[in-house]
Amino acid sequence: MASKIIVTGSINGQLQSIFEKIGKLHAKNAFSFAIVAGDLFADPSQASEADEEALNSLLNGDLTIPLTTYFTVGSNVLPPQVVERLESNNGELVSDLFYLGKRSTTKTSEGVRIVTLGGVLDPEVIGLSKDTYPPFHSESDAKALHGANTADILLTPSWPASIRTGSKAPFPADAKDPPSEQCISDLCATLKPRYHFSSSAGLFYEREPFAHAPTEPGSTTSPTTRFISLASTSAPTKRKSLYAFTLDPSAPNPSPSPAGTTPSPLVPASNKRPRPTDEPYSRFNAHSHRPNKRRNRQPAGPEECFFCLSSPTLSTHLITSIATDTYLTTARGPLPTASTHVQLQFPAHILLIPLSHSPTLSAIQDPGVRASTYGELQRYKGALYKMIAAKGKGELGAVCWEVSRQRVRHLHWQLLPVKRALVDRGLVEAAFKVEAENEKYPGFERRDIGDGVGEGECFRVWAWAPKRGGEDGEGKDVEMKDGETADGKKAEDRTKKANGRVEVEGKEVQLMLSLDSEMKFDVQFGRRVMAKLLGLDDRLDWRDCGQTEDEEKKDAEDFKKAFKEFDFAMEED
Numbered sequence: 001m002a003s004k005i006i007v008t009g010s011i012n013g014q015l016q017s018i019f020e021k022i023g024k025l026h027a028k029n030a031f032s033f034a035i036v037a038g039d040l041f042a043d044p045s046q047a048s049e050a051d052e053e054a055l056n057s058l059l060n061g062d063l064t065i066p067l068t069t070y071f072t073v074g075s076n077v078l079p080p081q082v083v084e085r086l087e088s089n090n091g092e093l094v095s096d097l098f099y100l101g102k103r104s105t106t107k108t109s110e111g112v113r114i115v116t117l118g119g120v121l122d123p124e125v126i127g128l129s130k131d132t133y134p135p136f137h138s139e140s141d142a143k144a145l146h147g148a149n150t151a152d153i154l155l156t157p158s159w160p161a162s163i164r165t166g167s168k169a170p171f172p173a174d175a176k177d178p179p180s181e182q183c184i185s186d187l188c189a190t191l192k193p194r195y196h197f198s199s200s201a202g203l204f205y206e207r208e209p210f211a212h213a214p215t216e217p218g219s220t221t222s223p224t225t226r227f228i229s230l231a232s233t234s235a236p237t238k239r240k241s242l243y244a245f246t247l248d249p250s251a252p253n254p255s256p257s258p259a260g261t262t263p264s265p266l267v268p269a270s271n272k273r274p275r276p277t278d279e280p281y282s283r284f285n286a287h288s289h290r291p292n293k294r295r296n297r298q299p300a301g302p303e304e305c306f307f308c309l310s311s312p313t314l315s316t317h318l319i320t321s322i323a324t325d326t327y328l329t330t331a332r333g334p335l336p337t338a339s340t341h342v343q344l345q346f347p348a349h350i351l352l353i354p355l356s357h358s359p360t361l362s363a364i365q366d367p368g369v370r371a372s373t374y375g376e377l378q379r380y381k382g383a384l385y386k387m388i389a390a391k392g393k394g395e396l397g398a399v400c401w402e403v404s405r406q407r408v409r410h411l412h413w414q415l416l417p418v419k420r421a422l423v424d425r426g427l428v429e430a431a432f433k434v435e436a437e438n439e440k441y442p443g444f445e446r447r448d449i450g451d452g453v454g455e456g457e458c459f460r461v462w463a464w465a466p467k468r469g470g471e472d473g474e475g476k477d478v479e480m481k482d483g484e485t486a487d488g489k490k491a492e493d494r495t496k497k498a499n500g501r502v503e504v505e506g507k508e509v510q511l512m513l514s515l516d517s518e519m520k521f522d523v524q525f526g527r528r529v530m531a532k533l534l535g536l537d538d539r540l541d542w543r544d545c546g547q548t549e550d551e552e553k554k555d556a557e558d559f560k561k562a563f564k565e566f567d568f569a570m571e572e573d
Contacts, residue, residue: 003032009230010038013051023066038199039074072118142183144309160185165265192223307410333542397465401526423465
């Protein structure tokens with residue numbers, strides 16, 4: 001169903017006049033909602049007496065917001081009383097005025113998906129920014145939003161780099177290009193939004209539509225983006241500061257493309273990712289901005305997903321490493337405890353998670369992203385093997401498993417250390433086979449299925465032990481060279497750096513259990529098998545292994561210290 005939407009440029013504190021104007025337009029057009037692109041409030045350090053009066057009028061309920069309106073942080077600092085109200089009122093500033101957060105994915109009740117990256121780039125911020133209110137973001141914040149996969153509307157105060165390339169759209173001769181960011185260009189290229197809005201003081205600019213590469217193999221239609229930067233409502237030049245349009249989020253990509261459409265001007269940057277912070281991650285974007293009466297929950301969407309970096313429900317203090325297309329976290333409710341493996345002194349139950357919101361590797365549509373994601377998962381696995389071999393004095397191996405099913409919310413691998421003897425003597429393999437037989441599941445087979453394309457749904461497990469001198473044994477050597485994934489397949493060019501070179505001496509056995517899409521399968525099967533094998537039956541259910549946040553932070557910090565020398569995401573150029 002199509003929605004009428006109105007977007008305004010920076011308001012800069014002129015609340016009364018602008019909302020009165022929007023109210024009159026709303027009475028005639030019945031908009032579904034409004035969006036403020038840029039700054040809603042004046043900079044507190046430069047606010048006039050009139051700005052202060054307007055803000056107080058808003059907070060006291062004397063100023064009417066005519067329809068549901070969303071805003072983010074622009075380049076101005078939010079007034080302290082605004083931050084205080086947002087923190088105490090779950091992101092709702094006043095009735096019908098909602099804060100999108102600085103880094104968020106929102107789905108309105110009309111089904112419109114809005115991805116927001118507020119503030120301007122601060123190169124001094126390394127890793128994810130930790131507060132949702134200051135007017136700056138990091139490159140990692142932008143990269144985290146890649147996990148949203150798609151957007152109907154992308155909202156950023158800054159312009160994407162190279163957006164005017166190949167454009168003949170009018171641009172004032174006396175105007176300078178507003179600040180632009182490569183990370184926003186990359187974000188737009190990844191999400192392929194229908195509309196991308198920004199605000200730029202006294203300048204209005206509407207670029208011709210530009211077409212991205214088709215997302216489906218063999219498709220003749222391409223996603224198309226319209227980039228529009230609105231002038232400030234207070235601009236003396238009276239350039240366009242309001243933009244109304246109709247959007248149907250369920251409509252297919254236009255075919256043919258709109259008249260005047262150009263190729264995409266967005267040029268991808270290097271895949272190198274900023275080094276993550278050494279400080280513990282804190283919870284971000286914890287404020288819901290959608291009123292219950294307007295909420296339209298989509299349980300499988302990134303905004304509700306526990307594993308998407310763009311989700312406000314993500315427990316960010318568990319994150320230990322972020323690469324280009326994947327990241328690591330310590331497990332909530334880990335199976336081992338800090339005393340299970342005395343060589344380590346921390347649980348080391350780790351989740352390897354793609355940034356892409358996808359139930360399986362094969363479901364990631366972009367072949368380059370899929371290859372890069374699989375390569376990074378393999379590289380992280382190899383790096384974890386190296387850490388376990390070194391810290392475990394050669395006495396520990398590892399088991400890693402994956403549930404690859406369409407009904408899984410977000411693909412992830414789980415990995416934990418085990419005594420190497422359990423792998424050497426074939427007890428890990430036997431345990432999985434016996435439990436599968438007990439559950440009347442199909443039999444396991446030794447097979448490497450790579451990224452799983454064409455294989456259907458399955459459960460797979462890797463069992464690895466470090467190699468002792470002169471030892472052969474069954475399994476295969478674990479070694480990944482430049483441009484290869486662990487199954488020896490060549491990755492695409494963009495993955496060469498991500499796959500890197502991981503050489504881990506040892507033997508790895510991979511088991512694969514094919515699953516019919518209709519059969520019932522316990523997603524905790526891997527944990528259940530390992531709990532029995534390790535004699536940790538009382539920790540079979542992760543919900544029975546709860547920790548305080550301080551205990552979780554300690555485990556994450558202990559792991560980060562141990563993993564630091566093996567973490568390829570920490571490498572410098």
